[in-house]
Amino acid sequence: MTVRAVLFDFSGTLFRVESAECWLRAVLAELEVPLSAGESALAAEALARAGALPGGAHPTHVPDHLAELWAARDRTAELHRAAFTGLAREVPLPDPRLYDALYARHMTPPAWRPYPDAAEVLAGLRERGIGVAVVSNVGWDLRPVFRAHGLDAYVDAYVLSYEHEIQKPDPRLFAVACDALGVAPREALMVGDDRRADGGAAGIGCAVHFVEHLPVEQRPAGLRPVLGLVG
Structure with a gap:
């Protein structure tokens, strides 16, 4: 046929999608959150392992409290946001605004x-x-x-x-x-x-x-x- x-x-x-390090650096700059290059690299690596970047690597481990969300993450916009921001919040970051800003960043054309x-x-x-x-x-x-x-x-x-x-x-x-x-x-x-x-x-x-x-x-x-x- x-x-x-x-x-x-x-x-x-x-x-x-951009690398986790570029992703995090862009949002740190946007929010003017100070973080050294070394600290930024370590945080980006942790976010990548967590699977927090949509389009990036899958999580190395999905926490039990996020497992249901992760399985259904692409069915609605709300589930998608909750799943990925939930994974991101497993990684300590210096400013709580970063979690939502990271999610917003991945939806932009420059990402x-x-x-x-x-x-x-x-x-x-x-x-x-x-x-x-x-x-x-x-x-x-x-x-x-x-x-x-x-x-x-x-x-x-x-x-x-x-x-x-x-x-x-x-x-x-x-x-x-x-x-x-x-x-x-x-x-x-x-x-x-x-x-x-x-x-x-x-x-x-x-x-x-x-x-x-x-x-x-x-x-x-x-x-x-x-x-x-x-x-």
Whole structure:
């Protein structure tokens, strides 16, 4: 069956979030909270281990009192915020304002960078008449990130877990994307970095292609094979 549409994951597939250290430094500067370089580095490392940065590393351990929130974190905006700010609060920081400010920072366009070949691949799909949807487990509106980085013009539909209260790998979220693009699941290719979450698309008959979740500098051309898969 010819591929008529491509569904893309967001974080780790088309975009990568900044490092935990850059994330924390930006908020410390914004709030004018003094912290030495060494203390900042240690705090950033602790936040990364805690899994407090959405789009970053998963927690090394989820505290029992946050386990239920963590499992359902992408179903609503409220659960997403509670889960990630809860993880952040497991790390002592010098100013209580930092926890909410860190969460707010990760939703801004400067916190994200597109992979080097993202624009090229999305433009190539548009030239071939292939529909594109972004299917993401997320608790906030990522459309402004795409607009700020010049990629919104290549996206036909956004299917975000918190807007449907369904999170991947539930096949229903991928079905919503296929319906939005007017294609049958067997005519769609899902591209993502998470074998469990993104692999759920196979449950409704979509083809699935995985990319590596690497820093932007280490994956300059990971998306280009997608163009070959659509013919």
